[in-house]
Amino acid sequence: MPRILTVISLALMFLSGCVNNYYYQIKDDQLHIFFHEPKAEKVYFLSSLDQFELHETKKCKKGLWEISVPAGREFEYFFIVDGALSIPACDQKEKDDFGSENCIYIPEEDI
Amino acid sequence: MKRLLMTVFFVIFIPFLSFADEVDKGLPSGTSSRIKESTRQVIQIGVDPDAVIKMTQNMISDNFSEQQVVAGHELLIKAKKQNIDEEPIINKLHEGIAKNVTAENILQAMEKVRVRYELANAYTQNMKTDEQQAREMAKEMAECMAAGMDKNNMNKIMETLQAKTKNISKDEAFKLNEKTLETTRTLARSGVSPNDIVDVMNNALKSNYNSGQMEKLGSTFMTQARGASSASTLAKAYSDAIKNGATPEKLGSFNPQFQSPSGEFPGGAPTQADNAPAIGGGPSVLGNMSSPPAGAQGIARPLPSGNQPASSGVASPAGASGSTAPAGGPPPAPGGIEKK
Numbered sequence: 001m002p003r004i005l006t007v008i009s010l011a012l013m014f015l016s017g018c019v020n021n022y023y024y025q026i027k028d029d030q031l032h033i034f035f036h037e038p039k040a041e042k043v044y045f046l047s048s049l050d051q052f053e054l055h056e057t058k059k060c061k062k063g064l065w066e067i068s069v070p071a072g073r074e075f076e077y078f079f080i081v082d083g084a085l086s087i088p089a090c091d092q093k094e095k096d097d098f099g100s101e102n103c104i105y106i107p108e109e110d111i
Numbered sequence: 112m113k114r115l116l117m118t119v120f121f122v123i124f125i126p127f128l129s130f131a132d133e134v135d136k137g138l139p140s141g142t143s144s145r146i147k148e149s150t151r152q153v154i155q156i157g158v159d160p161d162a163v164i165k166m167t168q169n170m171i172s173d174n175f176s177e178q179q180v181v182a183g184h185e186l187l188i189k190a191k192k193q194n195i196d197e198e199p200i201i202n203k204l205h206e207g208i209a210k211n212v213t214a215e216n217i218l219q220a221m222e223k224v225r226v227r228y229e230l231a232n233a234y235t236q237n238m239k240t241d242e243q244q245a246r247e248m249a250k251e252m253a254e255c256m257a258a259g260m261d262k263n264n265m266n267k268i269m270e271t272l273q274a275k276t277k278n279i280s281k282d283e284a285f286k287l288n289e290k291t292l293e294t295t296r297t298l299a300r301s302g303v304s305p306n307d308i309v310d311v312m313n314n315a316l317k318s319n320y321n322s323g324q325m326e327k328l329g330s331t332f333m334t335q336a337r338g339a340s341s342a343s344t345l346a347k348a349y350s351d352a353i354k355n356g357a358t359p360e361k362l363g364s365f366n367p368q369f370q371s372p373s374g375e376f377p378g379g380a381p382t383q384a385d386n387a388p389a390i391g392g393g394p395s396v397l398g399n400m401s402s403p404p405a406g407a408q409g410i411a412r413p414l415p416s417g418n419q420p421a422s423s424g425v426a427s428p429a430g431a432s433g434s435t436a437p438a439g440g441p442p443p444a445p446g447g448i449e450k451k
């Protein structure tokens with residue numbers, strides 16, 4: 001029984017923490033992006049909306065970091081977590097020409 | 112006559128004088144005359160002065176050598192002369208600086224962006240489009256390539272597309288071109304291999320998908336790819352299904368989890384009822400994939416209470432400490448990103 005519980009716990013941890021390490025929601029024309037980085041000290045958000053300027057994200061509960069941006073436009077983005085580049089497990093990605101990738105947000109109405 | 116000559120003189124030279132002021136004011140003191148001159152040349156060719164000054168400032172503060180700054184400018188001049196939109200190239204520079212990439216690698220990446228647009232522009236020359244439409248399609252094509260499509264595979268789709276649009280009206284041709292490229296881009300961004308993308312798109316074109324069906328194909332794929340274990344496996348299943356006559360509507364209710372790319376079913380052969388909607392022995396309808404909640408990707412959870420989004424632009428949520436760092440500057444976190 002303990003073994004089964006361990007397997008289930010690991011599966012849940014994998015599903016919630018590793019595969020889907022971010023999610024977003026839209027409210028009042030604003031896109032709220034939540035990024036799961038429980039051990040991070042600082043998380044920055046950078047996007048093509050403003051030529052990749054640094055924006056500090058807000059630490060929420062349960063290891064989530066939040067940023068809000070306008071929801072109406074497609075853009076590329078990534079995070080910098082404690083000084084290191086971090087790309088969420090997003091559905092749509094593009095190669096960045098530097099050997100890594102960027103996530104792409106596509107407004108719901110464009111899908 | 113004298114007055115007319117004076118007026119012409121002022122009209123021609125005043126803008127140049129004002130650029131000189133802008134460049135002198137915008138760039139740090141101590142900037143070499145070669146960099147200033149090169150900055151002016153980019154502005155004079157028609158690139159937005161603020162964008163040129165900002166990119167030059169960032170290159171200087173990121174320790175680009177004089178030669179590298181000038182190389183960056185020359186790249187923009189070349190792009191502008193080729194009628195290529197300079198914005199993606201400038202964005203690549205800022206992105207590279209933000210990622211702490213070396214100057215040399217940033218210049219190479221900027222050149223890659225330029226080459227993608229050059230190639231895309233060449234494709235649009237053979238299309239039935241006006242100038243605005245050609246620009247839109249060049250952008251989509253360049254984005255397909257940025258997402259992983261290579262030249263050879265783009266060629267294969269473009270050849271089929273050209274054949275399909277040969278005998279239809281200009282408007283219809285534009286719509287089909289546009290939606291085909293959008294769907295190609297969606298598949299590439301989802302991580303489908305270029306060869307599999309060619310199969311899906313060419314099968315759809317050969318099956319006479321119109322622009323609306325092509326759009327539906329893209330949106331259905333994006334929704335289903337969210338729930339699929341592998342985007343490429345899903346694409347292979349789509350390709351087989353389309354080849355066998357499936358419409359986009361059928362693909363919408365198609366569950367790739369239960370079918371292998373070859374069309375074999377792991378749990379035994381499907382029943383006649385399963386197979387009914389597919390034409391010519393194509394994919395069966397095995398129930399809808401569960402879609403993610405509207406507006407959510409990944410795990411959907413309620414918004415934290417008390418959140419006050421910013422009124423415009425990118426903003427840290429209310430209550431966030433810290434502020435926006437200088438444009439393109441290195442991350443303030445100690446250690447920063449290692450130079451690649």
